Every structure is written in structure tokens, then in C-alpha cells.
Amino acid sequence: MYKIKQLSEDFVVKEIITPRVVRKDGFLLYWMHKKEYTTSRAVHAIARALKIPPKFIGYAGNKDKNAVTQQLISVKGVPRKRVDDVSIKDIQLEYEGVSDSPISLGDHEGNSFEIIVRNIAKKDYDRMVHNKDRVPNFFGEQRFSKNNAEVGKLLVKKQFRKAAEILKKGSGEQEKKIKHYLEENKNDHVGAIRTIPKKTLRLYVHAYQSKLWNQTAEQLLKKKHSSLSQMTNIKVPIIGFGTDLKDKQVKETISRIMKKEKISKRDFIIKQIPELSAEGGERYLFTEPRNLDIGVLEDDEMNKKKKKVLLRFILPKGSYATVVVKYLLA
Template sequence: MMKSEYPIETLLGMDYYVTETPGTGGILKKTPSDFVVGEIYGEIKMTGGPYLICELEKTNWDLQKAVKEISKVLGVSQRRIGWGGTKDKRAVTRQLISIYGVSEEDVEAIRIKDISLKVAGHANSQISLGDLKGNNFAITIRDIGTTDPAPILEEVSSASVAGKIPNYFGIQRFGATRPVTHLTGFDILKGDFREAVKTYVSFSCGNEPEETEIARKHYLDTEDVRETLAIMPNHLRYERAMLHHLIEEPGDYEGALKVTPPKLLSMFVSAAQSWLFNKALSRRLEAGGLDEPLVGDRLIFKGGREDIVTEDNIGTAKVHMRRGRCAPAIFMPGSEEFRPAGETDCYIGELLDESGITPESFGLAAEITGTAFRGALRAASIRTEMKYEVSGDSVGLEFSLPPGTYATTLSREIMKADPEKMV
């Protein structure tokens, strides 16, 4: 196991690599076509109904912006469009979406640069996260810094098949260039909506354009809404929307948060849960490898069954884990009562106590965001078969992952590069 040398990874709880080979270096997503993602679905019954199911392919488009543009062209509300998962922007992505109450002819007439829609059928329900079973990835890492990447690739491949790779939430979860979502989420959980707005508008990593940095610092120093809005760049639409609301409704910080899209608002809180998960996962790695159970570990099985490792069942747990039937898991706390089962759970409890966050905090957040945060169990490790091919100074990878698992978490074990090279 190796410790990450990158401060941003440490800040987000991604403390370790489990492989000890030097990284290949290189650049991920040098072009969008270097990162191709296709969704895997279960059975979707297309037996007719008001929802038009379409295959959406987009290149270098943020999903929220793509949905907004599609709804604008169709002349319908964005709320009529449903999807299973949010994909990377700088990529070629293929996924199903549902659109309520439009005709096939309307969709076939859409012409948007780098977006294509193909009608797949009609259904009685919209596409949602529950329909998504996983994602296929075809990735190219370019400009690698080693002439012999084979030993690196073989070690990561072996670790992946054995279920040793830590299932960290990737940097994208928190904001690739400005990891602020979890910080805003913690403010919401504490019920400090004024601070949540201030954090989102003013937080800076010092890597944005000068005019953006000036606007953020001005709000940090003064909290002057009008002056900040006057200098806030137009493309920062969510920051501007919050400031606009505060001009119209002075002091209504809860309302200012609610002008952001519902999915973004709920993402703030889920990012806070993700940060807790990453921190707990790094602590679990310090206790032992993810391919062997420890007493107190939570387990999640392929069918969804859960268990807790005890002195009595640890032998059976080892057999199940080696055969790929289950994985160690970490509970991300929410509104349901949290009862620690082992050392990792106790560590999460300590983090919650330090932050002053309780189950009631998640209940309050649910009222604000319209999303329930009951708590969830997430696998601590990644287990997949990874194919690879070396061509000159490039490496091609192919693998599949469950929903919510980040391809960049696997590629970081290979590259061990500056995170800016991987987003």
C-alpha cells in the first residue's frame, strides 16, 4: 500500500493506493473520445406508454446542460426527462433517457451539435437510477511516462480481479476543479444555510480565471450581494442565481439554495456522505486489505443481502469473499439510526460527532432538498476484470463497473498521476 502524495486526494479522503508499483503517469481524457462510457440496463418493458425511451449519445456535454438543451428544443419542461446515471462531461457517453409526452417525430427532428437521439420505444414509466445495472468503459491513457507499463498493468489487473482496489468516490463527486459540493453539504446538514451559500459562492482553490477569483473573494470578504453579482462572470449561473434571489429576497438563504436544480441541491448532501465514506475507507485500509474480512466489517452480497463479520462467522466470510460472492462495505450515515458495528463504523461516528451532525440533520436536509437521505451501504472494494493493450505511449483499458463506481478510481491506481491529469 502507498500513500497518495497529492493534497487534494488527502483532502477528499483518498489517502492510499493499494498497488505499490510506480505509476504510468500520462493523461486521461486528452480528448473526449479517449473516455467512452455505455450504460448497462436490466429489462426495460417497452410495451407502449406515454414515455418515449431514447438512446442519448453525447460528446463533451454535461448531462444537465444536455437535458436543458433538449428540453428547450422540444419546448417541454426539463422535469419531463428522466435518466439513470450522470456521466462524465469530457467523454463520449451512451445512455437511455425517457421523455414524457413527445412524439417520435419531435425527437427525430432534433439537431444539436455533438448530441444524437435514437428512439428505442415507448414505456409506462420513466428511466430512473434503479434501471441502471452498470457501465462499460473503454478508456485510453495517453503520453504515459514509462517504456514498460506491463508490470504496472498486470499488478492493477490482479488486484482488481481479487477485489483489492478501494472503491473511493472520485474527485468528480466533489467538483473536479473546485471540490466544494461536500463542504456546502455539511453546511446544509448543520442547518447553516447562510454559510452554505457563502461556501458555494466564495470557496476557491486558486485555479479559476482571475475575474472568477476576484468575485469569489469579494463575496468571502464582504457578503455584499449586489456588488458580487455585478462582477460575477455570467457563466457561473448557479452562483448568480443564488445572488439574484438574495437581492429579491434579502436574507432568504434557504430560498437561495433552492434556486439551484434539485439534483444539484441533493448532490451537496450526498457529497458530504461520500466524503465520510472516503475517510472511513482509508481508515479501513490501514487496518487490513479489502480482500480479507475483519471482525466488525459489514458485508454486502451480490443479491443485496447484508451481514456483519463476527468471530463466529469470519471463516465463512473469508470463503464467500474469495469466491467473489460478497465485499466488505461501509455504511454511509443518514436519517436512520446509526449503530456502529465495528471500528470503521466507530470512526464515522467520531467524524459525525466532530461535525455536530445527527440523524435529524439528514431529516432536515431531506426537507430542504426534497430527497431522502436514509443512509446506504456501499461496497468498499472494486472487483472487475480489466483488459488492457499497450500501443506506443498509450494504454487502452476496457472494463465494467457497477452503478456509482468511478472508472477514474481504477485508473488512478495505474497512473498515480496528478488528479488534474485524470478529470
Template sequence: MPLIESPEFENRIGIMFYATKTEGLGGIIRQKPSDFSVREVTNRTERAEGKYMIAELTKENWDTHNVIREISRRLGVSRNRLGFAGTKDKNAVTTQKISIWNVKEDELARVKIADVSLRILGRANKPVSLGDLYGNEFVIVIRAIKGQAEAINAKIAAITKEIKDANGVPNFFGVQRFGVSRPITHTVGKHLTRGELKEAVMSYLSDIFPDESEDAKRARMLCKAGQLKEALKIMPAFLRYEKAMLNELVKPGNEHDFCSAFSALPKNLQKLFVHAYQAYLFNLVLSARMKRNIGFNE
């Protein structure tokens, strides 16, 4: 039986096939954030001293970059002083380690943000950085599954057998690495690895995706046409990174200073682009192995 091809939105990030052929259970996931729980599995051991405070961040319905920005704002420090190992889903309850340079325990204890908790774990002389983890543990609730219990259990058994016979499942990088509604990070990363800084910046600013708001699409069309001042005027306020880049490019004499525009992004996001391109290449290789029927443990 041939492999089942994945939909277009997954093809964009290098996921070409599904590993199992049994029909799924159906149902609804993420009906509420607590239905999707993610806990980072860390490879770090913290200590009592060090210039970085290490804390456990648990958030609900928060984008990782946005919550890091909010924490830095509440502390009154640069967001570049905060580090984390990976971005986590927004519509979920997620737990992960973060590091904060040169912050005292009582300062962090005063930070109170809705749907966010911070627990101090210790200190270290090394920040938490991208890739600084073993993986993630998930607890996922599926609701509104239709059918009789016997038929549902039979499907679960069939899928489990397929996974066991295949010696596992393909460990693809998921959509959060690339952008859920706008999977662009790997495209920007590809340009960066080729030394194409202008193309990287303009791709981030002007590439349009179907699920974006009409205001965002209009602003991106103006970026594509080179009308950057006009684009800045109508770029939605929540697209703060695009606005930061445009603010650099519209400065007198800065029209071609794409280095300054790129530097307006948080350092963690800058690093993420190349990581995302690596993830995209990994997904393509894994898809090619599946097509050639090469086992996951070979």
C-alpha cells in the same frame, strides 16, 4: 508497506489512499474526448407505452446538466421534465438513458445538437432518476507511455496481481460526483441534511476554489461579503445556476428567502447535493477500512 496517500484534491472528497503500491505507467489520459468512453449499465427494461419517453443519450465534450438544459430548450419544455440516473464526465464520450415526460417521438427526432445523439428506446411510466443504474463500463486509452514494452508489461502484471490479492479495488465515488474544478456538492449536501439552508446556498455561491476564473472568484468574494447585487453584475454568464440563485435573492423583500434561491436550481441538481454527501461519507468509510486493513470482501 504503508498505504500511499492520495493528493489533496482527492482528500477533499474522502479519497485518502491508493489501493496499489506499484509505480504507475505514466502517460496521458483524455488527450481527446474519445480516449475516455463511459457507458451506463442500466437496471431498467423499457416498454412500448407510458407517459415518459426513454432515450439513449450519447454526448461528447458536454456537461450532463448543460446538455439536459439544451435538450429541454430545443424541445421547448421545462428541464424538470427530463430525468437521468447520474452525471457523466464532460471530457469524454458517454452514453446513458434519459427520460422525458409527455414528449412525442417525432418531437425528439427533430432535436439536432452538435456532438449529441439521441436514440429512442421505448416508453415507461417511471422516469429515469438518480441511482437508477447498476454502474458504468469504461474504456480508457492511455497515450505517450514511456519505457520498453517488457518493463511496461511487468508493471501491468504487478498491479494486476496486487488487485487480485486484495480481492478487488476500492469503489470510490469519483470527482464528477462532487464537481471536477469545484468540488462543492457534498458540502452543500451536508448543510441540507442539517437543515442549514442559508449555509447551503451561500456555500454554493461563495466558496472559492483555485481553478476558477478570476471573474468567478471576485463575484464569489462579493457574495461572501453580502454584496449580492454587485456579485450578480459580474458573475460570469456560464455560471447560470449561481446567477439564477442571485436573481432570487436580489428581488425586493427576498434578501433572506434562501428557499426561493435554492428552488431556482434544477430538481436533479437539488437531489444531487444530498447524494454527494452520502458519497463523501461512503468514501470516508472506505478510506478508514483501508487504513485498518479490512479487506474489500469482508
């Protein structure tokens, strides 16, 4: 079985974004270089060092934890010198300039990747070379973590007690806040959930929507008998309260999935926590890696008698490099 991320340095991600730099006061822009941090955890670490709320730091997308990543962040409410003086192990901040607007989710155009795939043989390499086709645009495993989709479903189903019970497990700061809140307010599970930052809470609902999308795409692909390259790259709905199902086959597929999950589109309106209500959207069935470069086969110094190869490619925002690697080796 192939291996990626055997070392953090084996998986390098660089965000593609065009910053709007101005010559007046505004939001400070920094390139955040990190290793073995989720984007959220890195932002919280920087916020603690600067003694500001995490919401004062903006970013365009979540980057892998087990990787070396580079992305643009915006910081407000502090002078440049204080940010320049921040010192955190495995996080470096590189000044870019000043912008009149913060960096927000989705502001980037995509990401470039350099990935070392290890523990492969010559036959795996040959498959990669011949599999240069477009790839089903599945959400990757890192979207779901351990319980993200499960908690998301509970939030959508308004089962706040069960969601809070899962969320309070563990010994992190977030879990401690929930436990402390419930000790003071025994039955206020909605209040306990609200102690979690909005960005993090939305990730749970988005993870459940992503799971539903993956199921929809998987069933649609099974129904098609032509090769991937011959299939139409349709937009597949991300289920939410505003989902409009026009295509007959897509409608039938989603209806079956929703029936099995015992949910309706209206369930994505969450009146108890309105900011979690999810309208839904669309996502292309396929993604296509640009500038795909498959390097030469080399000896793998970390896995005896095995080979490794360096892959380089660019993906649009929202597409997953781990999925591309999986399909190159399929």
C-alpha cells in the same frame, strides 16, 4: 504521471441498462450520445430545445463531462417527431422505443468503459498487468467537483446563508436565478437555494456523504494489514439519519470522523428543505472490474517518448473507472 481524458474520445462510457419497451403510448426512450457535457447540462439543453421542464426527462446516472458517453433517457409530454428534430452540437439522440415508466436514478446495472491511458512507460504497463486485483470502492473526484462537498456540509449544518453565498458565485443560469431571488428576497436564503432543481441540490448532500464515506474507507483500509485480496468485502455505511452502526471497528471509525466534522446523524434531517434529508445507505468496501482487458503497449502520439494503452472493463453502477485506473497504476 499517467494521463486520461487528454482527449474526450480517450474516455468512452456506455451505460448497461435493460429498457422496458412496450407497444403503447408512454415515455419515449432515447439513447443520448454526448461529448463534453455533464448529464445534467445535456438534459437541460434538450429540455430547452423541446420547451419542457427538465424534470420531464429521466436518466439513470450521471456520466462524465470530459468523455464520450452513451446513456438511456426517457422523455414525456412531447411527440416523437419533436424529439427526433432536436439538433444540439455534441448531443445526438437515438430512438429506442416506448416505455410505460420513466427512467429513474439507479435503474441501470452498470457501465462499460474503454479508456486510453497516456503518458506511461513500460514499467507502468507492467504494474497494470500485475495489479489485476479488486479495487477500493472510493467515490471518484468527479463526484465532488469544485465545491459540492463543501456546499453539502453547509446544507446538512443548516448554514443556508453560507451555502447560498457559494452557490451564487459565477455567471451561469443557476447563479443568476439565486442572485435575482436574493435581490427580491434579501434574507430568504432557503428560498434562494430552492430555485436550484431538486436533483442538483441532492447532489451536494450526496457529495458530502461520499466524502465522509471515502474518509471512513480510507481509515478502515489503513487498519488492515493483509493484502486487498484477503480482506473481507464488508458493506460500509453511507452516513445519514438512518445509519445503523453494528460493526465495532466501523462504529469507532465513523464516530471519530463525525466528531471531527461536528455533525450527528440527526443533522441529515433537513426540515427546512425536506427533500434533501438523507437516510444514508451502504456501499461495498471493494469493487471488482469485470472482463478487464489490458491492450498492447503502443507509442503515444500526443506525448513524446511515452506510451499508451487501451483498457476495457465493466463496473457496477456507482463505481468509478478513474479510481480503477489509479489503483491499476499504484
